[in-house]
Amino acid sequence: xxxxxxxxxxxTPEIVLNKDDHTITFSGKSLPxxxxxxxxxxxxxxxxYRNEPFPCVTFVxxxxxxxxxxxxxxxxxxxxxxxVHGDGHDTKIQWHYKDGDEDMEEAGEEFxxxxxxxxxxxxxx
Amino acid sequence: xxxxxxxxxxxxxxxxxxLRKQKIILVYEGYFTQDITNxxxxxxxxxxSFGGEEEMxxxxxxxxxxECLQNICKHADADHESEDKxxxxxxxxxxxxxxxxxxxxxxxxxxxxxxxxxxxxxNTLDKDGLKKLFKEIRSGGDVSGAGGxxxxxxxxxxxxxxxxxxxxxxxxxxxxxxPLQASIVSTLN
Numbered sequence: 001x002x003x004x005x006x007x008x009x010x011x012t013p014e015i016v017l018n019k020d021d022h023t024i025t026f027s028g029k030s031l032p033x034x035x036x037x038x039x040x041x042x043x044x045x046x047x048x049y050r051n052e053p054f055p056c057v058t059f060v061x062x063x064x065x066x067x068x069x070x071x072x073x074x075x076x077x078x079x080x081x082x083x084v085h086g087d088g089h090d091t092k093i094q095w096h097y098k099d100g101d102e103d104m105e106e107a108g109e110e111f112x113x114x115x116x117x118x119x120x121x122x123x124x125x
Numbered sequence: 126x127x128x129x130x131x132x133x134x135x136x137x138x139x140x141x142x143x144l145r146k147q148k149i150i151l152v153y154e155g156y157f158t159q160d161i162t163n164x165x166x167x168x169x170x171x172x173x174s175f176g177g178e179e180e181m182x183x184x185x186x187x188x189x190x191x192e193c194l195q196n197i198c199k200h201a202d203a204d205h206e207s208e209d210k211x212x213x214x215x216x217x218x219x220x221x222x223x224x225x226x227x228x229x230x231x232x233x234x235x236x237x238x239x240x241x242x243x244x245x246x247x248n249t250l251d252k253d254g255l256k257k258l259f260k261e262i263r264s265g266g267d268v269s270g271a272g273g274x275x276x277x278x279x280x281x282x283x284x285x286x287x288x289x290x291x292x293x294x295x296x297x298x299x300x301x302x303x304p305l306q307a308s309i310v311s312t313l314n
Binding site: 065 | 159184188195256259263264275277280
């Protein structure tokens with residue numbers, strides 16, 4: 001299984017896999033017009049993760065902004081994580097938002113509403 | 126010192142005064158690309174006209190700007206035409222109570238019915254209705270018949286908390302001009 005290490009740009013987030021504490025952190029802005037191709041490596045990584053899982057993994061989402069195109073892909077990724085959890089693997093999802101940013105808080109809640117197997121921990125920073 | 130040639134360059138002063146008077150914060154007229162979009166967003170972030178506005182207000186304006194800019198990229202149909210039709214406009218400005226983001230671009234007449242149906246539908250919905258529609262479209266279904274209105278327009282309506290103003294102005298046999306305006310209530314009032 002390959003590592004994930006995507007450097008952030010003005011319109012795409014940094015995505016880093018930390019193998020020491022088993023976290024994958026998404027941070028910054030996600031505004032690409034074509035979010036599907038940008039997030040494909042993450043979708044592929046999650047597919048291969050099912051065959052070679054860590055003892056546990058935490059997905060940390062810390063976005064400042066994301067566009068609607070990214071929103072669709074984030075939904076796919078979060079649902080994919082939920083399926084991995086449903087397979088019996090230990091996965092956690094943390095959704096960070098700046099305290100008072102109601103739109104970002106609500107976005108986290110709306111992702112959680114579609115999950116069948118797991119929950120999202122909402123964290124105000 | 127050379128005296129300003131008012132007759133030759135006076136339009137600069139007139140335009141400057143007009144922009145100040147109308148409280149226009151930012152205007153871009155031209156061809157929109159992802160690079161231009163990023164540059165406009167960066168200028169919005171750096172602009173000091175939001176002095177005093179809360180951080181969350183700036184975020185809201187930024188979010189609506191993002192979707193309006195990408196909406197232009199999506200709906201501008203005259204890509205292959207001459208500059209007159211190929212170009213679009215984006216204006217960010219302020220009234221006493223609101224910030225407004227206005228876009229304008231040329232669209233094919235044949236694309237109007239679906240877009241108009243979607244916009245009309247969006248404008249009938251309240252906060253919860255918009256939330257429901259957003260989730261439906263995002264998960265791939267479109268059971269509410271939003272038609273040509275994509276996720277972007279629903280998101281603009283949700284974040285602005287106001288109805289969307291729009292129009293379709295006849296240009297010629299193939300094209301109409303599509304101005305769209307989103308308003309956001311300033312927290313300073």
